Amino acid sequence: MRRAFMLTMTFLPGLLLAGSPALSETLTLSPQSVTEWKPVYAEVETRDQVPARARIGGTITTLDVTEGDLVKAGQRVALIEDTKLQFQIEGIDAQLTAYASQLEKAQDDLARGQSLSERGVISTSSLQALQTNVNVLEGQITALQADRQVIARQIEEGEVLAPEDGMVIDVPVSRGAVIMGGENVATIAAGNAYLRLGVSERYAGNLKQGDDIEIYEIGGTRMGKLAKIYPLIESGRVEADVEVEGLDASFIGRRVQVRLPVGSHEALLVPVTALSQEGGLDFVTVETHGHASERVVVPGNTLHLEDGDYVEILSGLSAGDVVVTSHE
DSSP: OHHHHHHHHHHGGGOOBSOOOOEEEEEEOOOEEEEEEEEEEEEEEEEEEEEEEOSSOEEEEEEOOOTTOEEOTTOEEEEEEOHHHHHHHHHHHHHHHHHHHHHHHHHHHHHHHHHHHHTTSSOHHHHHHHHHHHHHHHHHHHHHHHHHHHHHHHHHTTEEEOSSSEEEEEOOOOTTOEEOTTOEEEEEEEEEEEEEEEEEGGGGGGOOTTOEEEEEETTEEEEEEEEEEEEEEETTEEEEEEEOTTOOOSSTTOEEEEEEEEEEEEEEEEEGGGEEEETTEEEEEEEETTEEEEEEEEEEEEEEETTEEEEEEEESOOTTOEEEEEEO
């Protein structure tokens, strides 16, 4: 069937079909530069995917977020508790209570010793010993208070905080789980959304930063800009980023079909309105010396240009032909 069709097409381009409609608009054909597009898939990503990590080890007692939640920088996403830290706090508090009692007694002894020293009852060395005892106890209390502040700070660090504004895209833990310090509790997608695509290295030389990129989405197409081309080629593919204004970032990793400009070629273009179909064939009305006739053509891709929709003609027409684009 394919071979019979091609033989028929060899003769049909020269065939003039009857009909001389009144002409209203014509177009003289000349080769036009047509951009060649490569369809690929890109994934929606965000500039940063930041983990919210545990700062201490312990048990997750509260989990405040789930996938899809929006968070602000500094917002708590989980609470980790380590019972050993609380026991240490209680132990230090007990020691502080004991040392406070000893310090009170030592200060009373020192006051009494100073009174006796003024009357010459005790020696200066004995008074100095009482003063030293007070100083030692005060130093021990200060050290314990510092230790308590360190442990209290560790307890405060049980709050896992969001590092940036964004959306939670992954929560790999659950309430009641035991984790170590440094483990990831939630991953937050932050920053503007963009498209990351990969294309064969054979097209790498045709890509240029700033190129217009067509993006296909539900409801129509939109344009984006090729923002960055990565120089490292892995597994025969080059990666690039596409910036799209107002890109929906509800689903990170969502695949979107795009078209990349990878070259150009010369082609003859006619308006879509110039084509007609009959009997499974495509016809274009051509004006020759004031006489209109229909000519069989083989159409190619449809191009959406600024002044309308055009069809690339693969065969059946030549440069210089005058095509009737509409009829009265």
